[in-house]
Amino acid sequence: QKEVEQNSGPLSVPEGAIASLNCTYSDRGSQSFFWYRQYSGKSPELIMSIYSNGDKEDGRFTAQLNKASQYVSLLIRDSQPSDSATYLCAVIQYSSASKIIFGSGTRLSIRP
Amino acid sequence: GAVVSQHPSRVICKSGTSVKIECRSLDFQATTMFWYRQFPKQSLMLMATSNEGSKATYEQGVEKDKFLINHASLTLSTLTVTSAHPEDSSFYICSARDARGQETQYFGPGTRLLVL
Numbered sequence: 001q002k003e004v005e006q007n008s009g010p011l012s013v014p015e016g017a018i019a020s021l022n023c024t025y026s027d028r029g030s031q032s033f034f035w036y037r038q039y040s041g042k043s044p045e046l047i048m049s050i051y052s053n054g055d056k057e058d059g060r061f062t063a064q065l066n067k068a069s070q071y072v073s074l075l076i077r078d079s080q081p082s083d084s085a086t087y088l089c090a091v092i093q094y095s096s097a098s099k100i101i102f103g104s105g106t107r108l109s110i111r112p
Numbered sequence: 113g114a115v116v117s118q119h120p121s122r123v124i125c126k127s128g129t130s131v132k133i134e135c136r137s138l139d140f141q142a143t144t145m146f147w148y149r150q151f152p153k154q155s156l157m158l159m160a161t162s163n164e165g166s167k168a169t170y171e172q173g174v175e176k177d178k179f180l181i182n183h184a185s186l187t188l189s190t191l192t193v194t195s196a197h198p199e200d201s202s203f204y205i206c207s208a209r210d211a212r213g214q215e216t217q218y219f220g221p222g223t224r225l226l227v228l
Contacts, residue, residue, distance in 0.1 A: 032215045043205045043222040044156070088156070092215055100146075100217055104155040 004091050006103035013110055019076040021106050023089030032092040033065055035074045037085045044088055079110045115139055116208050118220035125196055126228055132192045133223045135206030141186035142208035150203045162189045196227045
């Protein structure tokens with residue numbers, strides 16, 4: 001089992017709709033979770049961090065965390081073509097000396 | 113805030129030469145920096161964790177004598193690819209963790225290396 005799992009996609013969503021990206025992790029002791037966006041040929045940029053169960057909203061982005069289910073998601077409302085990118089889920093594993101572990105990413109495509 | 117720079121952004125070198133890549137945290141101090149490599153259409157691969165003032169910790173399968181890491185100050189880490197070969201051609205990305213204890217990692221823009 002991978003430490004951080006994401007569906008590789010591509011996930012195709014019509015412009016204006018809600019894009020839902022999902023991630024599961026294996027280390028039950030993890031406390032810190034991040035979503036990064038990576039455009040092709042560029043380095044990742046941080047979108048959201050979340051530490052507590054529940055929802056955290058920032059503009060069009062909402063991160064959701066459920067530690068009991070070991071599940072974290074990212075919702076993008078009113079999807080725009082500029083949201084087309086690969087989204088990386090990242091988890092800090094305290095069992096691995098606080099190393100941040102990245103999922104392989106989900107490729108999101110927003111179709112006009 | 114939280115800006116990380118890398119230099120150079122692109123480098124082309126001949127096989128057998130060494131290449132040094134710099135990673136700087138511009139507006140914060142970073143006790144820990146990380147070096148990643150990413151091949152086309154693949155995910156980030158952590159190569160090593162660089163701690164200021166101590167030896168780097170390398171991931172399994174990464175040759176420490178080939179990828180030399182120096183973290184001499186709280187704002188600078190360098191990665192030297194020694195005796196580069198075409199298979200070392202990749203996108204090298206550093207990230208830095210704020211020394212004030214925050215866990216978020218901020219990424220540099222990356223260095224694209226092409227070894228001929």
